Amino acid sequence: MKASKVHAVVAAALESPALITRWQREPQGLRDAGIEPESLNLDALGKFAGLTAKVKHNGLRADFPLTFRLLNVAGLEIELFSAYASYCATSGKRFAATAAGRVQDLMGFMEHWLDFNRHEHVLLWDLMRHESALTTLGNVNAADAHPPVSRDSKARVKRADATPRVQGTIILREMHSNPQFVGKLLQKKAPPLHEVELNSYHFCYWHKEGGEEIDILELDELGYYLLALIDGATSVATLSRMIGGGSKSSKVILRALGQLAELGIISGVRRPVGALTRDVRLPRAKSADRSAHSKK
Amino acid sequence: MKYLDTTKGKPNIGLALGPGVNEFVSEHPELVDYVEIPFEQLRHAPEVASIQEEIPVVLHCASMSVAGFVAPEGATLDAIADAAAHTRTPWIGEHLAFVSADPLVVDDSTTPSPTNLTYTVCPQLSEETVARVAENLAALEARFDQPLIIENSPQYFEVPGSTMPMVDFIGAVLKRSSAGLLLDLSHFLITMLNTGRDPRKDIEKLPLERVLEIHISGLNKQSEIVWDDHATPAPPLIFELLDLVLRRARPKALTFEYNWTPHFPESVLKAHLQRGRQALGLS
Numbered sequence: 043m044k045a046s047k048v049h050a051v052v053a054a055a056l057e058s059p060a061l062i063t064r065w066q067r068e069p070q071g072l073r074d075a076g077i078e079p080e081s082l083n084l085d086a087l088g089k090f091a092g093l094t095a096k097v098k099h100n101g102l103r104a105d106f107p108l109t110f111r112l113l114n115v116a117g118l119e120i121e122l123f124s125a126y127a128s129y130c131a132t133s134g135k136r137f138a139a140t141a142a143g144r145v146q147d148l149m150g151f152m153e154h155w156l157d158f159n160r161h162e163h164v165l166l167w168d169l170m171r172h173e174s175a176l177t178t179l180g181n182v183n184a185a186d187a188h189p190p191v192s193r194d195s196k197a198r199v200k201r202a203d204a205t206p207r208v209q210g211t212i213i214l215r216e217m218h219s220n221p222q223f224v225g226k227l228l229q230k231k232a233p234p235l236h237e238v239e240l241n242s243y244h245f246c247y248w249h250k251e252g253g254e255e256i257d258i259l260e261l262d263e264l265g266y267y268l269l270a271l272i273d274g275a276t277s278v279a280t281l282s283r284m285i286g287g288g289s290k291s292s293k294v295i296l297r298a299l300g301q302l303a304e305l306g307i308i309s310g311v312r313r314p315v316g317a318l319t320r321d322v323r324l325p326r327a328k329s330a331d332r333s334a335h336s337k338k
Numbered sequence: 339m340k341y342l343d344t345t346k347g348k349p350n351i352g353l354a355l356g357p358g359v360n361e362f363v364s365e366h367p368e369l370v371d372y373v374e375i376p377f378e379q380l381r382h383a384p385e386v387a388s389i390q391e392e393i394p395v396v397l398h399c400a401s402m403s404v405a406g407f408v409a410p411e412g413a414t415l416d417a418i419a420d421a422a423a424h425t426r427t428p429w430i431g432e433h434l435a436f437v438s439a440d441p442l443v444v445d446d447s448t449t450p451s452p453t454n455l456t457y458t459v460c461p462q463l464s465e466e467t468v469a470r471v472a473e474n475l476a477a478l479e480a481r482f483d484q485p486l487i488i489e490n491s492p493q494y495f496e497v498p499g500s501t502m503p504m505v506d507f508i509g510a511v512l513k514r515s516s517a518g519l520l521l522d523l524s525h526f527l528i529t530m531l532n533t534g535r536d537p538r539k540d541i542e543k544l545p546l547e548r549v550l551e552i553h554i555s556g557l558n559k560q561s562e563i564v565w566d567d568h569a570t571p572a573p574p575l576i577f578e579l580l581d582l583v584l585r586r587a588r589p590k591a592l593t594f595e596y597n598w599t600p601h602f603p604e605s606v607l608k609a610h611l612q613r614g615r616q617a618l619g620l621s
Contacts (some may be wrong), residue, residue, distance in 0.1 A: 043499035086495035
């Protein structure tokens with residue numbers, strides 16, 4: 043086989059991995075291109091395309107150290123990126139010019155590609171969304187956050203007419219693992235990821251107005267869904283109706299709102315006596331050490 | 339500006355430019371003699387050259403398609419020559435690989451121009467390629483004031499039409515050329531592991547007296563193939579191979595390529611640099 047012809051075939055396949063899929067399905071196409079199908083390991087060629095795609099995402103490692111560590115430890119790097127390279131080639135999608143764009147595109151692909159029956163895929167998805175939330179909030183400019191509301195003003199309205207609003211910027215994530223715990227395991231030389239039991243978690247990533255820190259709160263379902271509904275325009279009564287508590291604000295919801303107010307994450311409602319959670323502040327600069335969290 | 343002096347006979351230790359390298363070099367000038375910068379990075383982000391105010395630069399390259407059948411553009415070669423002159427690199431390291439290839443005819447459509455990749459690919463290991471590399475190197479060497487040294491590729495799969503193993507290919511190329519060898523020990527070990535050969539035996543078959551520079555990085559096995567990995571520390575076997583090579587070779591430079599991540603553990607980096615210095619007899 044002429045070397046120039048072989049190089050042409052290999053280069054074309056690497057530039058457009060869709061050809062690999064096509065030749066796997068129709069080996070005659072490869073024969074027509076001058077290469078005996080049995081002489082070229084198309085599967086390995088596809089994986090090499092994955093390596094090149096992975097390298098082109100090295101720019102994400104700064105903000106996603108745990109994600110990349112998990113990909114490495116779980117042996118998923120090549121599997122993920124070769125599938126991604128093939129998907130991009132088939133759909134005619136080019137890698138985005140910015141790191142933020144690449145994250146968005148990659149996560150969009152992963153959401154559909156991941157097999158959530160596979161334990162390590164579940165951990166990966168949680169971890170990536172965890173680091174994505176931290177990165178997004180880390181880039182929030184204090185001036186972009188909601189305008190501050192005086193704490194003194196919030197308890198001066200009737201409960202049902204009160205309109206709670208979030209103080210700062212939040213990102214809510216439902217997960218099946220605790221990424222901070224997984225992150226700690228990943229610091230070990232041989233992380234025992236199989237020890238991670240899957241469960242239901244509700245996290246709130248919170249960048250306070252004017253703050254330099256990102257807090258991670260683990261919430262119960264009610265607190266989580268209340269935060270998801272609070273938009274600064276919906277009254278407590280409406281929230282109560284939406285959450286299934288009837289038109290009259292239920293004590294449970296008022297108490298939950300009061301506890302969120304106690305944390306300082308919302309304003310516009312009366313604060314209760316006693317705190318719902320213990321709040322741990324996380325320095326924004328230490329991205330690899332963002333492992334502390336608040337828990338109910 | 340600082341320039342690397344390789345005429346004194348003392349080998350040098352360097353780092354491939356990557357995230358955190360500027361800071362590391364500033365904090366530990368005693369550990370690093372030079373920084374290796376890819377020409378492609380210099381071309382697209384000329385500001386990276388400012389590091390040469392702190393530390394000398396060695397130029398690396400992945401654009402010449404030395405083992406290819408499509409010649410690089412003259413403008414690219416001129417830009418490499420300019421970068422080499424500007425940095426006063428003692429040599430230009432280039433991959434024994436191809437980055438460009440003839441267009442492929444699929445169905446009735448013909449790609450109008452050659453396929454240009456942005457990374458290097460292991461070529462067909464054959465007499466035909468050896469002859470082509472010799473021609474290419476002869477033509478390229480005439481264009482530069484600095485010597486060319488060629489870096490062995492990692493082999494991830496058998497390239498159709500190959501007739502010889504990697505060590506024989508490298509040996510055959512060097513027999514027909516005056517170029518020095520940039521021995522990437524990680525690429526070498528990857529090739530050995532992926533092709534089922536014995537690295538301790540094959541390393542002795544290389545023309546080690548031609549080694550001018552050595553590269554070290556990590557590797558990792560994923561999806562049944564061993565891959566290059568500049569985010570992972572080199573395994574102990576790499577250092578064992580380094581010691582074997584240094585029995586016969588007198589390289590002028592040893593470069594650690596840990597340049598894919600800003601989170602590479604500094605303690606490991608320092609330990610490997612020290613290990614390299616020790617192997618070269620510098621400490």
